[in-house]
Amino acid sequence: MAVNPPAAMRAITFAEPGGPEVLRVSEVAVPRPDPGQLLVKVAFAGVNRPDVIQRQGNYPPPPGASPILGLEVSGQVVAVGEGVEPELLNQQVCALVSGGGYAEYCLARADHCLPVPEGLAPDQAAALPETLFTVWHNLFERGWACEGETILVHGGTSGIGTMAAMLGRLFGLTVIVTCGSDQKCAAAVEIGAAHAINYRSTDFVEAVQAITEGRGVALVLDMVAGDYVARNLKCLAEDGRHVTIAVQGGARAEINMAQVMTRRYSLTGSTLRPRSDDFKAVLAQEIAREVWPLVQEGALRPVMDQVFPLEEAASAHRRMEAGEHIGKIVLRP
């Protein structure tokens, strides 16, 4: 059934950066799609760590992006801009967006959307794009992960880490993760990690060497940086790749460049949000081709933690910051 978008909607906004308490429900204008865009009546919006960092004032939206938080949504297409196939109207989609998700309506580029197949619940659909696009690009395109390789992923129960474990397993990788508790380690193994190391009670470098019988891993997907980098390099096999996707432990690292040279390491990293529309569209096409069949057949589902009503976005952020969650938190407008 067609939905006519109203003029105004509820959205989560904040006047000044700060703690979760700065998040407010506001009435704002419903945006209108520009050429190439469509308007989604949001069923669910994913919550990601970058939202928390943006709220704290440390991750400003890129030029042109909505100042409203939220990098992924699911829902019904209720309006299309010029150049967008009218057949998309009324379809259920999930979308990677560069902002605006924490709202009743959200603009997305049509070529950054994926169709929601039967059997994929709308809360699950909203929980896929940000982690799937990030993990796919960083594991396979930057990190050149290949079937049969063993990799190390920190944050094994995070949104990103759970996706890396599941995707890795589906694509023939052996995934070792680190987590901050035994309970999280057990959850990570259930989710798809081959091994989980409690980094608070065990030296992960020694554990990785033991698991790989001294060979080391082909790739480290790192969201910690700081003093982890030198330790990560000690986990790498020759020709290993180190992929940085966050610097939660500090942006500076001291590493031995002789080790990089003699063991032929590659150091790379990326952030998804500021990438060009064209880049994200190509990534969406690749994911539609390579991964979406697995979503369609039910082989890949996000790990869901908790659903919060949109107006309780602050509670959702508190839960994420407390590190209590396993998998994805989503908001329901």
Ligand SMILES: NC(=O)c1ccc[n+]([C@@H]2O[C@H](COP(=O)([O-])OP(=O)(O)OC[C@H]3O[C@@H](n4cnc5c(N)ncnc54)[C@H](OP(=O)(O)O)[C@@H]3O)[C@@H](O)[C@H]2O)c1
């Ligand atoms: N580059 C990109 O394009 C991109 C895109 C999306 C997200 N990210 C980043 O990826 C990270 C995960 O995002 P998310 O949304 O999945 O967040 P999340 O669910 O909140 O996960 C954060 C994870 O970081 C781990 N962690 C934090 N400090 C750590 C430390 N010192 N040692 C080991 N682990 C530590 C936590 O592990 P424990 O709870 O087990 O301690 C937790 O699992 C965030 O830093 C986010 O900014 C990057």
